[in-house]
Amino acid sequence: MSITFYDIPSSLPGCAWSPNTFKTRYTLNFKGIPYKTEWVEYPDIEPLCKKLGIPPSSKDYYTLPAIHDPSTGVYISDSIRIAEYLERTYPDTPQVFPHNTLPLQDAFVVAFAGNLTALWNFIIPAICDKLSPRSEEYFRRTREKSFGKAMEDIVPKGEVAVAEWAKFKEGMGKIDAWYAKNRGKGPFLLGETPSWGDIVIASYFLWMRIVWGEDSQQWKDVSTWNNGRWAGIVEALKKYETVV
Amino acid sequence: MSITFYDIPSSLPGCAWSPNTFKTRYTLNFKGIPYKTEWVEYPDIEPLCKKLGIPPSSKDYYTLPAIHDPSTGVYISDSIRIAEYLERTYPDTPQVFPHNTLPLQDAFVVAFAGNLTALWNFIIPAICDKLSPRSEEYFRRTREKSFGKAMEDIVPKGEVAVAEWAKFKEGMGKIDAWYAKNRGKGPFLLGETPSWGDIVIASYFLWMRIVWGEDSQQWKDVSTWNNGRWAGIVEALKKYETVV
Structure with missing residues (x-):
């Protein structure tokens, strides 16, 4: 089972548009980690996160991107935290924070x-x-x-x-x-x-x-x-x- | 002939005290590049820089650190510009901007x-x-x-x-x-x-x-x-x- 990547749809061709979720899409594609996108309309984000136990990205403000990784059972939101998680969990994939540059990046x-x-x-x-x-x-x-x-x-x-x-x-x-x-x-x-x-x-x-x-x-x-x-x-x- | 490193003296033991010139001292010592310190009192900085042709670090504001490298004839001021110069001129010394991290640093x-x-x-x-x-x-x-x-x-x-x-x-x-x-x-x-x-x-x-x-x-x-x-x-x- 591959990772589920939660994104917000638009009515434009290709659907994707959000800068924050694009950070995660680029990261997943760059790392070559298999995933599938699940589209979530704005008013459905908070109920979905609460249902799945995806933590809010700040205090009680629920946002996307979020992912679910069935291989570890982890649900996680916030693009940089997702990138850190993927870097840690899949160390053999191309790194977005090479040479320990996470703090500098x-x-x-x-x-x-x-x-x-x-x-x-x-x-x-x-x-x-x-x-x-x-x-x-x-x-x-x-x-x-x-x-x-x-x-x-x-x-x-x-x-x-x-x-x-x-x-x-x-x-x-x-x-x-x-x-x-x-x-x-x-x-x-x-x-x-x-x-x-x-x-x-x-x-x-x-x-x-x-x-x-x-x-x-x-x-x-x-x-x-x-x-x-x-x-x-x-x-x-x-x-x-x-x-x- | 080794590099001349221009620094501002204090009356404290060891003389050195300025945070900006310490950046250059650390850099020179870390790289193991031979140099000697020349102490310059505050009111003498501008006349010295003008005499030697050391460019002001911003508009017409003369500051230290500055160095003179007799092996290239270069006079240069401003700690990060000095570090960039040393990195470029002495590529075999330990790097302060490893892995092209200068922009991130x-x-x-x-x-x-x-x-x-x-x-x-x-x-x-x-x-x-x-x-x-x-x-x-x-x-x-x-x-x-x-x-x-x-x-x-x-x-x-x-x-x-x-x-x-x-x-x-x-x-x-x-x-x-x-x-x-x-x-x-x-x-x-x-x-x-x-x-x-x-x-x-x-x-x-x-x-x-x-x-x-x-x-x-x-x-x-x-x-x-x-x-x-x-x-x-x-x-x-x-x-x-x-x-x-």
């Missing part, structure tokens, strides 16, 4: 995530109409509550939009400067071989491409930043984005 | 430094009377200008001191959580072998021990945090702190 990812602040307002509203009606209703309600405004008012407009978009671009420039420190050694963070930091970055940029669409002005813009580094990382990890 | 160090904010007010005033009169005058004048208050008013007092000290401790707890992710693999960031992140951490904690003194309440406190992790890293790198 996590520090890098925290820095990357800290530079996504300006992105959320642009992308959150674009997600709504890519979900099923039940998930959309749930997503809209919970996000409007946490943002404190109607979905339609979240996207920045006019001069604010220009400034916020520039802030996002500037943040990615900082991340690019880290990649550039290994110039000539390969396209990935550690050189020739992808690792966790690349997987996280690919997950977020693939999310943007899926949610905004490949022909959108946003994706056209983002994919040219930093000499195409971000689109290039998505492309370089293409074989690991397969939905199984 | 730098991300980690930025996160570490971001958690030192509360420390500055406690330690800056303690530095003054450890310097020569000329350096003290310079240090006091420039720091009072940048802090916007008299040296004696910089150290937090009363409840503010308690809260700020707790904030510093909390910040180190976050860094400790990263180390803990490699539990059982060795005392260092990457396990058994020290690397750049450990060198930076040892530099800052050794600085605290030197400036506050081993018997100070501050050091006694700090050295027990996180099960003695910080004092332990300083101890584990002791053989690389030698002043030559």
Whole structure:
């Protein structure tokens, strides 16, 4: 019996779209660990987790990705904890934290995530109409509550939009400067071989491409930043984005 | 001819005290690259750098460490840039950025430094009377200008001191959580072998021990945090702190 990987469906071709669950899909595919995807609509996540005994990822907030590994009986959520679990449990598969780099990779990812602040307002509203009606209703309600405004008012407009978009671009420039420190050694963070930091970055940029669409002005813009580094990382990890 | 390493002297036994220059001393000693220290008082740093053509570390702000490598003719400042230079120029010496981890190490160090904010007010005033009169005058004048208050008013007092000290401790707890992710693999960031992140951490904690003194309440406190992790890293790198 293979691992069950719980993911959130969209109405788009391929179904997959969530950056957090993509981290786990990339990890499973990169490691070559057999699994099958089980799609869970937003309002069904908490009841499912409670039923299966999947712990909340923070306090009592239930999220996906989560996996069930029948070979160990383990249920686990949260993409980095899942990656740690897989690394420990299947030590002979390709490593996402090679050379004990887990602490360093996590520090890098925290820095990357800290530079996504300006992105959320642009992308959150674009997600709504890519979900099923039940998930959309749930997503809209919970996000409007946490943002404190109607979905339609979240996207920045006019001069604010220009400034916020520039802030996002500037943040990615900082991340690019880290990649550039290994110039000539390969396209990935550690050189020739992808690792966790690349997987996280690919997950977020693939999310943007899926949610905004490949022909959108946003994706056209983002994919040219930093000499195409971000689109290039998505492309370089293409074989690991397969939905199984 | 060996490398010349420019450092700032104190009036304490051993002379060395600066966290930034310790990063370079640890690096040189760890790599086993021959060098000799040349001591430069604070007001002499800028004139020396200008005379030798050592570039400022940021815009037109001249700092130490700096080194001169007569085998290549290179003058270079800024501890991480020096480390990168040494790594590139002496590839057969032990690496401080093994496995192409320079980008990840730098991300980690930025996160570490971001958690030192509360420390500055406690330690800056303690530095003054450890310097020569000329350096003290310079240090006091420039720091009072940048802090916007008299040296004696910089150290937090009363409840503010308690809260700020707790904030510093909390910040180190976050860094400790990263180390803990490699539990059982060795005392260092990457396990058994020290690397750049450990060198930076040892530099800052050794600085605290030197400036506050081993018997100070501050050091006694700090050295027990996180099960003695910080004092332990300083101890584990002791053989690389030698002043030559």
